[in-house]
Amino acid sequence: MDWKGLRQSTNVDDRRGVSGGPLAIGGGIVGVIFLLAKFLLGGGDASDLQQVFPQGQQQEMSVEQKAADDERANFVKTVLACTEDVWDKIFSDMGRQYSKPTLVLFRGSTQSGCGGASSQSGPFYCPADQDVYIDLSFAEELKNRFGASGDFPMAYVVAHEVGHHIQNLLGLAEKMQRLQGRVSETEYNKYSVKMELQADFYAGVWAFYDKKMHNVIHEKDIQEALEAASAIGDDAITKGRVSPDAFTHGTSAQRMYWFKKGYETGDLKQGNTFDASDL
Numbered sequence: 001m002d003w004k005g006l007r008q009s010t011n012v013d014d015r016r017g018v019s020g021g022p023l024a025i026g027g028g029i030v031g032v033i034f035l036l037a038k039f040l041l042g043g044g045d046a047s048d049l050q051q052v053f054p055q056g057q058q059q060e061m062s063v064e065q066k067a068a069d070d071e072r073a074n075f076v077k078t079v080l081a082c083t084e085d086v087w088d089k090i091f092s093d094m095g096r097q098y099s100k101p102t103l104v105l106f107r108g109s110t111q112s113g114c115g116g117a118s119s120q121s122g123p124f125y126c127p128a129d130q131d132v133y134i135d136l137s138f139a140e141e142l143k144n145r146f147g148a149s150g151d152f153p154m155a156y157v158v159a160h161e162v163g164h165h166i167q168n169l170l171g172l173a174e175k176m177q178r179l180q181g182r183v184s185e186t187e188y189n190k191y192s193v194k195m196e197l198q199a200d201f202y203a204g205v206w207a208f209y210d211k212k213m214h215n216v217i218h219e220k221d222i223q224e225a226l227e228a229a230s231a232i233g234d235d236a237i238t239k240g241r242v243s244p245d246a247f248t249h250g251t252s253a254q255r256m257y258w259f260k261k262g263y264e265t266g267d268l269k270q271g272n273t274f275d276a277s278d279l
């Protein structure tokens with residue numbers, strides 16, 4: 001993806017650390033202040049503080065690591081700006097205004113409107129505060145743990161999380177919330193998978209439009225996205241211990257199918273994963 005020189009989004013809350021000083025791994029200064037305040041007001045306990053200052057987690061980044069981290073941040077900010085351009089257009093075509101999500105960059109752990117977040121939880125979207133949370137170390141994980149190559153897999157991840165934001169704006173997240181507790185866990189899991197696959201579909205729709213608008217996405221990128229979708233499918237993650245009931249994202253084949261469908265059609269109406277009979 002020829003992303004350099006493109007606009008970077010300013011809808012970013014960068015909590016990765018304090019510039020100029022050692023990078024606080026865990027919470028960032030905002031998280032520290034938030035939790036300290038909570039602690040002092042009597043609302044928290046010592047475990048909250050341990051969460052902010054995990055033992056052995058405080059470390060300085062080398063100059064090279066910091067440069068690599070900043071490069072990743074610039075990349076995801078650029079991709080976010082690209083998603084803003086695309087969804088602005090799609091929403092205005094629907095006669096609506098697109099309200100943009102904020103991207104929270106953190107390292108280690110932070111607080112979200114959906115509870116505490118850590119790098120272990122992976123990138124996620126919180127419907128309550130409409131923020132996308134990403135610990136950039138996930139880019140390394142994509143490479144090292146899932147063997148995803150190139151820069152585009154991270155773009156796919158951003159586009160997927162923005163896809164959840166689109167679902168929220170279109171009222172789907174709310175419908176899902178209403179289902180929770182009213183259907184069995186197995187049934188609810190099925191809906192979760194459909195939600196995830198639709199977010200993959202929306203990521204594909206983004207790529208379809210972005211190719212036309214910015215002309216920086218190449219076939220090689222799409223291939224990388226499909227490989228990443230395949231690598232982070234639930235069946236791939238559980239290493240072959242296939243038990244579809246417990247799946248929350250869909251199998252590798254399903255994820256690739258829906259991303260591709262979005263990318264090839266660019267048509268929101270084709271993304272009804274909820275009606276798809278093969279699910």
Ligand SMILES: [Zn+2]
Nearest residue numbers: 160164196199
């Ligand atoms: Zn998701």
